[in-house]
Amino acid sequence: MKRLMNKKIVAIGVAAGLTLGMAGAAFAYFTSTGGGTGSVTTAGASNTLVVTDNSASLTAPGPGVASQSFNVTVTNSSTTATAHVSAVTAYLTVAPAGGAPAGDRPCVASDYLLNGSSTDTAAAPVTISGLTAGELTASPSAGDATTTTGTGNTIQFKDSATVDQSNCEGAVVTINYVAS
Numbered sequence: 001m002k003r004l005m006n007k008k009i010v011a012i013g014v015a016a017g018l019t020l021g022m023a024g025a026a027f028a029y030f031t032s033t034g035g036g037t038g039s040v041t042t043a044g045a046s047n048t049l050v051v052t053d054n055s056a057s058l059t060a061p062g063p064g065v066a067s068q069s070f071n072v073t074v075t076n077s078s079t080t081a082t083a084h085v086s087a088v089t090a091y092l093t094v095a096p097a098g099g100a101p102a103g104d105r106p107c108v109a110s111d112y113l114l115n116g117s118s119t120d121t122a123a124a125p126v127t128i129s130g131l132t133a134g135e136l137t138a139s140p141s142a143g144d145a146t147t148t149t150g151t152g153n154t155i156q157f158k159d160s161a162t163v164d165q166s167n168c169e170g171a172v173v174t175i176n177y178v179a180s
Contacts, residue, residue, distance in 0.1 A: 048076055048077050048078035048081060048083050049074055049075070049076060049077070049083055049085065049136070049179040050074070050075045050076075050077045051072060051073070051074050051088060051177040051179055052072070052073050052075070053070050053071060053072045053073070053153075053175065053177075054070050054071050055070045055155065055175060058070060058155065061112060061155060061156055061157035061173070062157050062168075062169075063157060063159050063165070064159070065156070065157055066156070067113070067116075067154040067155065067156035068154060068155055068156065069151070069152060069153065069154055070153050070154070070155065071130075071149055071150065071151050071153070072088060072090075072128045072130075072131065072149065072150045072153055072177070073147050073148070073149045073150075074088060074131060074136065074147060074148050074149075074150075074179055075136070075146070075147045076136035076137065076138065076146050076147075078138050079138055080138050081138055082135050082136065082137050082138055083135070083136045084133075084134070084135055084136075085131065085133055085134065085135075085136060085148060085179055085180075086133050086180050087127060087128075087131070087133065087179075087180055088127075088128040088131055088150065088177055088178065088179045088180075089125035089126060089127050089128065089177070089178050089180075090114060090119070090125055090126055090128055090175050090176060090177050090178070091109070091114070091119045091122050091124070091125045091126065091175075091176050092109035092112055092114055092119055092173055092174065092175060092176070093109060093173075093174045093176060094107050094108055094109050094111070094112070094168075094171050094172070094173050094174075095171060095172040095174070096167055096168070096170075096171045097169065097170030097171055097172070104164070104166075104167055105163060105164065105165075105167065106167055107165065107167045107168035107171045109173075110158070111157065111158055111160070111165055111168050112155060112156065112157055112158055112173055113154070113155070113156045113157075113158045114126045114153075114154070114155055114175065115127070115128070115129060115153055115154055116154065118158065122176070122178070125178060128150045128153055128177070129150055129151075129152050129153055130149070130150035130151045130152050130153065131148050131149070131150035132148045134148070136148065155173070155175070
């Protein structure tokens with residue numbers, strides 16, 4: 001019986017010790033508050049729209065040469081960002097071949113018509129026709145680029161019956177595009 005009593009006392013002691021230990025453990029913590037910050041930078045505007053045309057395949061414009069049609073294609077070159085195309089405008093710049101002799105009138109952009117209009121400054125561009133406005137999705141690989149193509153655009157030499165346009169012979173006419 002003594003042995004049974006010793007086991008009971010040991011069991012009661014162990015139980016009491018565990019109870020006190022657990023009670024002490026329940027109060028052994030620190031109180032704290034926390035906070036933090038995180039940030040991400042919003043993507044800015046990027047020059048991901050590439051505008052190309054097939055004007056290199058046109059016949060050289062000149063007196064008596066009919067207007068010539070060309071196509072304009074807008075491609076989103078970004079691999080991550082979708083781009084929105086509202087419109088594409090264009091204006092002409094002219095680099096005369098050799099320059100005009102003193103006193104002669106130089107060849108200028110207004111000697112040409114772009115979509116039937118003279119456009120000799122970036123301040124008065126001509127709208128490129130036939131393009132579909134909208135989203136051009138990102139192109140994860142070169143073969144996946146999304147495009148929109150405008151057709152029915154024209155360029156023509158503007159004949160003048162009153163002005164000598166001899167200095168336009170050999171001039172290089174550049175079509176400058178602005179996508180928005």
